[in-house]
Amino acid sequence: xxxxxxxxxxxxxxxxxxxxxxxxxxxxxxxxxxxxxxxxxxxxxxxxxxxxxxxxxxxxxxxxxxxxxxxxxxxxxxxxxxxxxxxxxxxxxxxxxxxxxxxxxxxxxxxxxxxxxxxxxxxxxxxxxxxxxxxxxxxxxxxxxxx
Amino acid sequence: xxxxxxxxxxxxxxxxxxxxxxxxxxxxxxxxxxxxxxxxxxxxxxxxxxxxxxxxxxxxxxxxxxxxxxxxxxxxxxxxxxxxxxxxxxxxxxxxxxxxxxxxxxxxxxxxxxxxxxxxxxxxxxxxxxxxxxxxxxxxxxxxxxx
Amino acid sequence: xxxxxxxxxxxxxxxxxxxxxxxxxxxxxxxxxxxxxxxxxxxxxxxxxxxxxxxxxxxxxxxxxxxxxxxxxxxxxxxxxxxxxxxxxxxxxxxxxxxxxxxxxxxxxxxxxxxxxxxxxxxxxxxxxxxxxxxxxxxxxxxxxxx
Amino acid sequence: xxxxxxxxxxxxxxxxxxxxxxxxxxxxxxxxxxxxxxxxxxxxxxxxxxxxxxxxxxxxxxxxxxxxxxxxxxxxxxxxxxxxxxxxxxxxxxxxxxxxxxxxxxxxxxxxxxxxxxxxxxxxxxxxxxxxxxxxxxxxxxxxxxx
Numbered sequence: 121x122x123x124x125x126x127x128x129x130x131x132x133x134x135x136x137x138x139x140x141x142x143x144x145x146x147x148x149x150x151x152x153x154x155x156x157x158x159x160x161x162x163x164x165x166x167x168x169x170x171x172x173x174x175x176x177x178x179x180x181x182x183x184x185x186x187x188x189x190x191x192x193x194x195x196x197x198x199x200x201x202x203x204x205x206x207x208x209x210x211x212x213x214x215x216x217x218x219x220x221x222x223x224x225x226x227x228x229x230x231x232x233x234x235x236x237x238x239x240x241x242x243x244x245x246x247x248x249x250x251x252x253x254x255x256x257x258x259x260x261x262x263x264x265x266x267x
Numbered sequence: 268x269x270x271x272x273x274x275x276x277x278x279x280x281x282x283x284x285x286x287x288x289x290x291x292x293x294x295x296x297x298x299x300x301x302x303x304x305x306x307x308x309x310x311x312x313x314x315x316x317x318x319x320x321x322x323x324x325x326x327x328x329x330x331x332x333x334x335x336x337x338x339x340x341x342x343x344x345x346x347x348x349x350x351x352x353x354x355x356x357x358x359x360x361x362x363x364x365x366x367x368x369x370x371x372x373x374x375x376x377x378x379x380x381x382x383x384x385x386x387x388x389x390x391x392x393x394x395x396x397x398x399x400x401x402x403x404x405x406x407x408x409x410x411x412x413x414x
Numbered sequence: 415x416x417x418x419x420x421x422x423x424x425x426x427x428x429x430x431x432x433x434x435x436x437x438x439x440x441x442x443x444x445x446x447x448x449x450x451x452x453x454x455x456x457x458x459x460x461x462x463x464x465x466x467x468x469x470x471x472x473x474x475x476x477x478x479x480x481x482x483x484x485x486x487x488x489x490x491x492x493x494x495x496x497x498x499x500x501x502x503x504x505x506x507x508x509x510x511x512x513x514x515x516x517x518x519x520x521x522x523x524x525x526x527x528x529x530x531x532x533x534x535x536x537x538x539x540x541x542x543x544x545x546x547x548x549x550x551x552x553x554x555x556x557x558x559x560x561x
Numbered sequence: 562x563x564x565x566x567x568x569x570x571x572x573x574x575x576x577x578x579x580x581x582x583x584x585x586x587x588x589x590x591x592x593x594x595x596x597x598x599x600x601x602x603x604x605x606x607x608x609x610x611x612x613x614x615x616x617x618x619x620x621x622x623x624x625x626x627x628x629x630x631x632x633x634x635x636x637x638x639x640x641x642x643x644x645x646x647x648x649x650x651x652x653x654x655x656x657x658x659x660x661x662x663x664x665x666x667x668x669x670x671x672x673x674x675x676x677x678x679x680x681x682x683x684x685x686x687x688x689x690x691x692x693x694x695x696x697x698x699x700x701x702x703x704x705x706x707x708x
Binding site: 280281296299300303307313339376390 | 426427443445446450454459460461469486487
C-alpha cells in the first residue's frame with residue numbers, strides 16, 4: 121500500500137518565461153502530473169469510470185514554496201508523498217528536485233489538497249467518500265518523510 | 268450581418284518564453300479568444316445550448332505566419348475576418364497588429380478552419396450543418412480584405 | 415499611496431480542462447495578471463528598466479484556496495490587496511469574485527510572496543532592497559480588508 | 562546524418578479543455594518538444610552557447626491539420642521529419658500518432674518553419690546562416706516519407 125511516487129520531467133521551452141526560468145504556475149501543473157501518474161501506478165485513473173458512481177478530484181488548496189529556479193532542459197524529479205488521508209479528501213506533499221546537478225537539489229516544495237466528489241444530474245459537484253477501491257490502496261507517508 | 272470583429276489583448280508575462288517574446292503557441296490561443304468574442308458579439312456562445320441539438324466547433328486546420336515578435340505588455344489587436352463559410356465549416360483569417368507603436372504594425376497572420384459538429388450518445392463527434400441561428404448571422408468578408 | 419487594485423478577466427476556453435472548469439493552475443496566472451496591472455497603474459512595469467539597477471520579482475511562495483469552480487465565459491474580478499511589505503519582499507492577497515451572478519461571489523482566495531532581486535553579471539539572482547521609486551508608492555492594506 | 566526523430570508523450574489533464582479533448586494549441590507545444598529533443602539527440606541544444614555567435618530559432622510559420630481528437634492519458638508519438646533545409650531555415654513535418662489503439666492512428670499532421678537568427682547588441686534578431694555544427698548533422702528526409 122504505497123504512500124509515495126516519483127516521476128521525472130524535463131523543463132520545456134514553453135514552460136519558461138522571459139525571466140529565463142520555468143513560470144511558477146507550471147510547477148502546479150507538474151504536481152498534477154505526478155498525482156495522475158501515481159494513480160496510474162495503482163491501476164487507477166484520476167478520470168475514472170472504474171468506480172460507481174464515477175468520482176472527480178477538484179483541488180481545494182494548493183501551495184508552493186519556490187527555493188531555486190528551474191531552467192530549460194532541467195530534469196526535475198517530482199516526489200509525491202501522501203501527507204493526509206481523510207474520508208473525503210487527500211493531501212499530497214511534492215518535493216521537486218533538480219537532477220542535472222552534482223547532487224539532486226531541492227528546488228521547490230508544494231502541497232495539494234483534493235476532495236473526492238460526485239456530480240448530480242445537473243453536473244453540480246458534491247463531496248463524497250473516497251471509493252474503497254482507491255482508499256484501500258493509499259496510505260499516509262511516515263511523518264519523518266513529511267517534514 | 269457581420270464578417271469581422273476586433274478585440275485587443277495585452278501580452279502577459281506567462282505568455283512569454285525565455286527568448287523574451289510571446290511563445291508562438293499563444294497566438295493560437297489569441298485566435299480563439301477573438302473567435303469566441305465574435306460569437307458573443309452576435310449574442311451566441313461557442314459553447315451553446317442555444318441550438319437544438321447543441322453543436323461544437325473542433326478545429327480541423329490552423330496556421331500562422333509570424334512576422335515580428337510580440338513582447339511583454341504589448342497591446343495586440345486581433346482582427347478576425349470570416350474567410351469562408353460552408354454548410355458545415357467556417358474559416359477565419361486573423362490579422363494581429365501591435366498597437367503600442369507609432370503606427371499599428373502587422374506582426375502575424377493566422378488562419379483557422381472549424382467544423383460544426385454534434386455528438387452522439389457516446390460523445391463521438393460528427394460533422395453537422397451550421398445551425399440557421401448561427402449561419403444567418405455570419406457572412407464572408409469582401410475579398411479585398413482577405414488578401 | 416495605494417494598497418489595492420482590481421481587474422476583471424473572462425475565463426477563456428483554453429483556460430478550462432476536461433472537468434469543464436478553469437484549470438487550477440490558471441488562477442495563479444490570473445494573480446500575476448493583477449499584480450502586473452497593479453504595477454502599470456502606478457506608472458511602473460514589473461519588467462523594469464526604470465530603476466538602477468533593474469530588479470526582478472521572482473515568486474517565493476504561492477497559495478490558493480479554491481471555493482467554487484470557474485467556468486467558460488465567467489467574468490472574474492481579481493482583487494489584489496497588499497498584505498505585507500518588507501524591505502526586500504511584498505506579499506499580496508488576491509480575492510477572486512465571479513461577477514456574472516446575482517451578487518458577486520467569492521470563488522477563490524490566493525496569496526503570493528515575491529522577492530525583489532537584482533542579477534549579477536552571470537544572471538544569478540540576489541535579494542535586494544525594493545527601489546524607493548516602487549516602495550514609496552505601495553502601502554499595506556488595512557487589516558480588516560485582509561481577513 | 563539523421564532526418565527524423567520520434568518521441569512519445571502522454572496527454573495531461575491540463576492539456577485538455579472543456580470539450581474533453583487536448584486543446585489544439587498544445588499540439589504546437591508538442592511539435593516543439595519533438596524539435597528540441599531532436600536537437601538533444603544530436604548533442605545540441607536549441608538554446609545554445611555551443612556556436613559562436615549563439616543562434617536562436619524563432620518560428621516563422623506553423624500549421625497543423627487535426628484529424629482525430631486526443632484525450633487525457635492518450636500516448637502520442639510525435640514523429641519529426643526534416644522537410645526542407647535552406648541556408649538560414651529549416652522546415653519540419655510532424656506526424657502525430659495515437660499509440661494506445663489496436664494500431665497506431667495518425668491523429669494530426671503539423672509543419673513548422675524556423676529561421677536561424679543571431680541577435681545584435683540591442684537584442685534585435687537577424688537571420689543568419691545555420692552554423693556548420695548544426696547543418697552538418699541534419700539532412701532532408703526522403704520525399705516518400707514526406708507525403
